[in-house]
Amino acid sequence: xxxxxxxxxxVPVFEEAPVELRCNxxxxxxxxxxxxxxxPNQGLQLxxxxxxxxxxxxxxxxxxAEFNKSQTxxxxxxxxxxISDTAEYFCAVSDRAAGNKLTFGGGTRVLVKx
Amino acid sequence: DGGITQSPKYLFRKEGQNVTLxxxxxxxxxxxxxxxxxxxxxLRLIYYSQIVNDFQKGDIAEGYSVSRxxxxxxxxxxTSAQKNPTAxxxxxxxxxxxxxxxxxxxxxxxxx
Numbered sequence: 694x695x696x697x698x699x700x701x702x703x704v705p706v707f708e709e710a711p712v713e714l715r716c717n718x719x720x721x722x723x724x725x726x727x728x729x730x731x732x733p734n735q736g737l738q739l740x741x742x743x744x745x746x747x748x749x750x751x752x753x754x755x756x757x758a759e760f761n762k763s764q765t766x767x768x769x770x771x772x773x774x775x776i777s778d779t780a781e782y783f784c785a786v787s788d789r790a791a792g793n794k795l796t797f798g799g800g801t802r803v804l805v806k807x
Numbered sequence: 808d809g810g811i812t813q814s815p816k817y818l819f820r821k822e823g824q825n826v827t828l829x830x831x832x833x834x835x836x837x838x839x840x841x842x843x844x845x846x847x848x849x850l851r852l853i854y855y856s857q858i859v860n861d862f863q864k865g866d867i868a869e870g871y872s873v874s875r876x877x878x879x880x881x882x883x884x885x886t887s888a889q890k891n892p893t894a895x896x897x898x899x900x901x902x903x904x905x906x907x908x909x910x911x912x913x914x915x916x917x918x919x
Contacts (some may be wrong), residue, residue, distance in 0.1 A: 727907060736897055736910035783849060793857065793905030795840060799849035
């Protein structure tokens with residue numbers, strides 16, 4: 694079964710500093726990859742997605758992610774964070790070989806400090 | 808506006824009672840999903856449906872039931888067999904199945 698691992702449960706970062714959130718998934722032939730953001734007591738909002746093509750994907754709010762097939766990773770980055778980026782971030786994988794089941798990682802809580 | 812509506816936002820029930828959470832979408836999406844969110848555990852898949860009148864168990868289906876009689880609706884029943892039902896429940900939809908999912912605002916269920 695597909696599994697998604699977010700290596701950091703919490704990431705504190707100073708405002709205007711860069712941040713990287715790590716995501717690894719178990720190997721599969723055909724997957725779609727997603728990053729979502731969740732603000733307190735709300736649903737999830739899509740930041741970006743990888744379906745095919747270029748391995749560097751740009752999303753909303755200045756976020757980008759890089760798909761690395763050999764390392765089965767999909768790390769999320771932002772070069773300069775704002776206070777408003779304080780939220781929880783989830784990596785998700787859709788495994789087309791497993792009935793399009795959408796599996797999420799455990800989440801990474803980002804706390805941006807002034 | 809198109810979207811996913813979950814109701815109610817907050818729900819309180821006594822232990823041993825069944826409770827049904829509503830999820831409606833007007834996005835004309837084929838697939839719908841139910842997730843449970845607990846602190847530090849991310850989102851865990853309860854049930855999902857790729858088409859009307861068909862659904863599959865997710866990773867933590869025990870103690871839950873669903874139906875998919877209409878494309879727009881995917882209600883989740885939390886039964887008395889669910890040992891620890893207090894959680895935040897999220898409904899999502901996508902089309903085609905497996906593509907980016909759109910989420911509702913969630914229902915926070917508290918069982919006392």
